[in-house]
Amino acid sequence: MTHITLKICGLSTEETMRAALEAGVDMVGLVFFPKSPRHVSLSAAAHLADMARGKAEIVALTVNMDLDGLSRIKELVAPDWFQFHGSEPPEALAVAKVMHGTKIMKALGISGPEDLEKISLYEQVADRLLLDAKAPEGSDIPGGNGVTFDWSLLKGLDLKKPAMLAGGLNASNVADAIRESGLTGIDASSAVETEKGVKDAGLIRDFVAAVRSAETIGS
């Protein structure tokens, strides 16, 4: 049995944070990106993070944010991780790691084999990679779009750091995604929502149950 590290991203209410924690997720993601329907204010994030502390790792998701912005999040929310979901170069990750002492996750958009080349640049500085679908043309947000990619592109990759799979994962496809990608981390957002940005406690529970039952794959 392989434990799948499971992150639910874009939580923004007490009810759905509680549901994710009670269902046993490993990581909870808070989105700091005003264009996103999942964006949370610093004060709301601080409260949600306090609910999660000690129960799941807290991930602060940012997109090309400057150092002052990261410092404010660090000071008020105290996340365990920063997730960089923009076009941040590896050097920016290294600076953030030293300045803030958090673990660093780097999201990379994947649509074809050429996108895998970026992995070696980032795995030297990131503690974890998030291999996500590229945003569809016209989307305002670089992640959280509910679209999938060809998971088999990842099969057999010689990764130096742990990696999570993201992009359109739901309770029906997540077992196939785990099997085809070979990854042991899963991240989801859209599939546990009733509409963009509105998480649902029941959908969270169903998704977590699907991931936990997929943990027996190959064992």
Ligand SMILES: O=C(O)c1ccccc1NCC(=O)[C@H](O)[C@H](O)COP(=O)(O)O
């Ligand atoms: O979720 C957002 O609104 C978001 C906004 C800006 C950058 C990244 C964002 N989400 C990143 C995530 O980690 C999502 O969970 C991941 O892309 C999977 O999303 P989905 O396809 O909706 O399951």
